[in-house]
Amino acid sequence: MSFSGDVKRELSEHVGSARHCLIAELAALICACGQMSADPPCLEVHTENEVPYKKTFTLLQKAFTIKSLQEHHQEGGGWSLKITEPAEILTVLSACGLVQRTADGWRLEGAPEERITERVCCRKAYIRGAFLGSGSINDPNKNYHLEFVLEQKEKAEKVRELLQSFGVEAHVLSRRRFSKEIYVTYLKDGSQIADVLNIMGSHASLLRFEDIRVVKDVRNKINRQVNCEAANLDRVISAAVRQTEDIQLIDEMIGLDTLPKGLREAAEARLAAPDASLSEISIRLGIGKSGVNHRFRKLLEIAESLKKNQE
Ligand SMILES: [Zn+2]
Structure with missing residues (x-):
């Protein structure tokens, strides 16, 4: 199963005991997957996967007594729950803060009233429900990405605001899908995604996510170090090649014997070990590294002046 599927399965087993939390999570699921039709009256929660469907069913059963609740499953067509009794629809939607009174009755709101997500526990429950109904997370072995895909901007903004109340900075963008405008609340920062898993109560997945993140971080650090060492090595080699050429030139033109003892020793040491680093020669x-460096600079100056005389 995908990482996203694992997170959802874990969250489906997470059922709060307080009624306010059950209601908040249910409100999020209705916002993500709910539809209202007036004639005949029906509140339908439709999901592509079984996990959010089962969670919706559990939450409805625990928080309400609904006689008109019907379950539907179509092969390849997803799962749906329907409430057909107007009084029962109104009870559920009022409890979830999702009813808008209109001139000719009432309709389903885009996002719930503030009171539904007032408590910290309920905000966590709402984010959990929103993830079950509209969210997905990439396998952290690939890249860091968590998103909620919703049909109205108001819904996407609601999720963003709630995440922000926990210090998580998500972004909202609109996208076209099947000629329909959709809104995506997303984040791409590994540590913030870990925070979201924690907020939702997906602790087993959080541990796995963090394990992978630690390994990835270490691997990135090693790669950076290897690249850095390779660059240093390149510098060492090109300096050594240059020094060897200078010394060979001096030897050909005036002979190494003519050099003062210190310089001659440095020149011979370089010729004996063409790819040695400055530390190895030192x-x-x-003698110290700066002493060696000084002698090679002198040799370079001599070679430069010999080249100039030659021209
Ligand atoms: Zn609560």
């Missing part, structure tokens, strides 16, 4: 000569 150990060989028994």
Whole structure:
């Protein structure tokens, strides 16, 4: 199963005991997957997957007594729950803060009233329900991405606001899907995604996510280090090649014997070990690195002036 599927399965087993939390999570699921029709009256929660469907069913059963609740499952057509008794629809939607009174009756609101998500526990429950009904998360082995796909901007903004109340900065963008405008609340930061898993109460998935993140971080650090060392090595080699060329030039033109003792020793040490680093040469000569550096600079100056005389 996908990482996203694992998170959802874990969240489906997470059922709060307080009624306010059950209602908040149910409100999120109705916002994500609910539809209202007036004639005949019907509140339908339709999901592509079984997990959010089962959770909706459990929440409805625990928080209400609904006689007109019907279950439908069509092969390839997803799952749906229908409430057909107007009084029962109104009870559920009023409890979830999702009823808008209109001139000719009432309709389903885009996002619930503030009171539904006033408590911290209920905000967590709402985010959990929104994820079950509209969310997905990428396998952290690939890239960090968590999103909620919703049909109205108001709904996407509601999720963004609730995440923000926990210090998680998500973004909302609109996208076209099947010639319909949809709104996506998304985040791409690994540590913030870990925070969201924690907020939703998806603790087993959070541990797995963090394990993968630690391994990835270590791997990235090693890669950076290897690249950095390779760059250093390139510098060491190109400096050594240059020094060897200079010394060979000096040897051909005036002979290494003509050099003062210190310079001659440095020149011979370089010729004996063309790919040694400055530190290795300094150990060989028994002098400090800056001393070796100084001698090579002198040799370079001599080679430069010989080249100039040659021209
Ligand atoms: Zn609560």
